[in-house]
Amino acid sequence: MNKAPKQGILMFAHNNQEINYLELAVLNGLMAQKHLGITTEQVTIVTDQSSLDFCKSYMDKELEKAAKYIVVNTDFIFKHSNTRLFKDTQHSPKVLPFYNINRCDAYDLSPYQETIMVDADYLIMSDALNNCWAHNNELMMNWEYSDVMATREFPELARLNPLGITMYWATVVYFRKTPEVETFFNMVKHVKDNREYYCELYKYNDGVYRNDYSFSIAAHQWGGFHDKGVAQLPVKVYKTFDNDDIYKMEGQSMYLYLEKPRSPGDFMLTKWDGVDIHIMNKWALGRISQGIREYINSEPEPQTTEWVIKRTAEVDA
Amino acid sequence: MSAKLTKALEFANYRATMNNQQAKLKAKAEGLLTYSVNGGSFKIDRTLITFCKTLLNDGTEVAVLLDVYDNPILVELKEFYDEVMSRYFEVTNDYYLEYEKLRKSRKTHKVLDLNSEDDE
Numbered sequence: 001m002n003k004a005p006k007q008g009i010l011m012f013a014h015n016n017q018e019i020n021y022l023e024l025a026v027l028n029g030l031m032a033q034k035h036l037g038i039t040t041e042q043v044t045i046v047t048d049q050s051s052l053d054f055c056k057s058y059m060d061k062e063l064e065k066a067a068k069y070i071v072v073n074t075d076f077i078f079k080h081s082n083t084r085l086f087k088d089t090q091h092s093p094k095v096l097p098f099y100n101i102n103r104c105d106a107y108d109l110s111p112y113q114e115t116i117m118v119d120a121d122y123l124i125m126s127d128a129l130n131n132c133w134a135h136n137n138e139l140m141m142n143w144e145y146s147d148v149m150a151t152r153e154f155p156e157l158a159r160l161n162p163l164g165i166t167m168y169w170a171t172v173v174y175f176r177k178t179p180e181v182e183t184f185f186n187m188v189k190h191v192k193d194n195r196e197y198y199c200e201l202y203k204y205n206d207g208v209y210r211n212d213y214s215f216s217i218a219a220h221q222w223g224g225f226h227d228k229g230v231a232q233l234p235v236k237v238y239k240t241f242d243n244d245d246i247y248k249m250e251g252q253s254m255y256l257y258l259e260k261p262r263s264p265g266d267f268m269l270t271k272w273d274g275v276d277i278h279i280m281n282k283w284a285l286g287r288i289s290q291g292i293r294e295y296i297n298s299e300p301e302p303q304t305t306e307w308v309i310k311r312t313a314e315v316d317a
Numbered sequence: 318m319s320a321k322l323t324k325a326l327e328f329a330n331y332r333a334t335m336n337n338q339q340a341k342l343k344a345k346a347e348g349l350l351t352y353s354v355n356g357g358s359f360k361i362d363r364t365l366i367t368f369c370k371t372l373l374n375d376g377t378e379v380a381v382l383l384d385v386y387d388n389p390i391l392v393e394l395k396e397f398y399d400e401v402m403s404r405y406f407e408v409t410n411d412y413y414l415e416y417e418k419l420r421k422s423r424k425t426h427k428v429l430d431l432n433s434e435d436d437e
Contacts, residue, residue, distance in 0.1 A: 126348060128348045128349075128351070130353075131351055131352075131353035131358055132353070133353075134353075134356055135353065135356055135357075135358070136356035136357060136386075136388055136390075137386065137388075146344065148337075148341070149337060150336065150337055150340040151333075151336075151337075231386055234351050234353055234358035234385065235348065235351070236344065236347070236348065238344065253430070255429065255431070258337075260333075268330070268333055268334060268337065269334065269425075269429055269431075270334070270337050270338065270341065270429075271338065271341070271429045271430060271431075272341060273345075274345050274348075275341070275344055275345050275348055305407070305410065305411070306414060307410055308410055308413055308414065309406075309410070310406070310410075311402060311403065311406040
């Protein structure tokens with residue numbers, strides 16, 4: 001009998017030579033527990049043996065507390081062939097392996113009846129994702145996103161090509177285990193296994209394998225070849241990009257350096273707290289990992305609400 | 318650069334930071350004003366609150382409401398209304414307090430709650 005909890009968070013974390021994805025996932029798992037009120041059993045991280053061994057060498061206790069682990073074999077041919085440009089701001093670009101081949105296995109790997117699959121670098125800083133549980137929509141992911149800097153726009157990220165289908169973000173995906181959702185993940189696998197064909201059909205740049213593309217194509221097909229056929233999450237996805245940086249994490253606040261749109265290399269500071277956020281600059285996250293740890297281990301601040309106008313029974317009546 | 322222009326540019330930087338912080342406050346409030354129940358998700362706003370109150374005044378106890386996806390969701394009105402009202406008051410109260418604090422901040426480091434030494 002399956003004794004796994006019914007609901008849980010799933011993350012994929014495979015380190016490369018520079019980026020410690022597993023450490024990010026572990027810290028995010030602890031953040032998820034803090035904000036969503038879930039237990040260790042409700043966080044699962046899919047990783048590989050070498051990433052796990054590396055993290056065990058210095059953060060064994062945190063590993064144990066953060067999640068349960070599923071160790072999968074690495075496809076080294078894919079790992080060395082699928083490389084992409086990572087940036088620690090535009091001053092430090094690096095081409096590194098991008099191991100994302102097994103995201104399509106989420107349905108098979110998840111031990112939960114209801115799963116929220118998130119990127120390891122999608123920091124759960126609120127309880128907003130709790131709005132997903134027990135939802136009528138069995139599959140949800142966002143095609144809309146919001147930049148943390150409100151004035152920046154990236155129209156090229158809206159579609160697979162300028163005249164193509166809407167691009168969904170596989171950054172956060174909610175799914176329930178149903179035969180219909182299983183067909184969705186089978187479609188994702190089919191797209192992954194037939195990249196050249198789908199690249200020609202949907203006219204997108206196939207330089208690097210991206211789950212955003214394969215999930216978008218599967219969403220288009222699964223939604224009855226209807227654009228935006230899959231419902232969005234009841235949660236907005238906020239993003240920063242890899243040209244941005246992080247100054248520090250202090251308490252529950254993260255101070256971000258956001259690159260100004262018409263002034264590359266010039267940054268604006270922003271204070272961010274209480275809203276989930278996708279951080280693309282992984283090195284920046286690594287630099288503030290101690291601040292994240294301190295925040296995770298801190299006691300919740302006491303609620304001392306100063307009411308301006310308090311709702312009373314009289315008001316209600 | 319003249320002192321006048323330096324000051325104008327400093328103000329532009331302050332305004333840009335202020336606008337972004339205000340957008341962040343709004344984002345936080347919007348997130349907190351989402352309420353999911355019975356498999357549906359609702360945006361808590363004045364329209365929803367007023368509609369629920371109208372139904373309650375008419376003596377309706379259970380109703381089907383359309384959620385943000387336009388899916389029909391069956392809700393027990395009194396319980397639902399109490400919950401959305403309570404959330405609305407809490408969130409807008411916090412939003413107001415934070416907004417006022419922000420509005421009164423006249424330096425970039427104050428907008429960001431940073432010590433001026435940090436800012437420099």
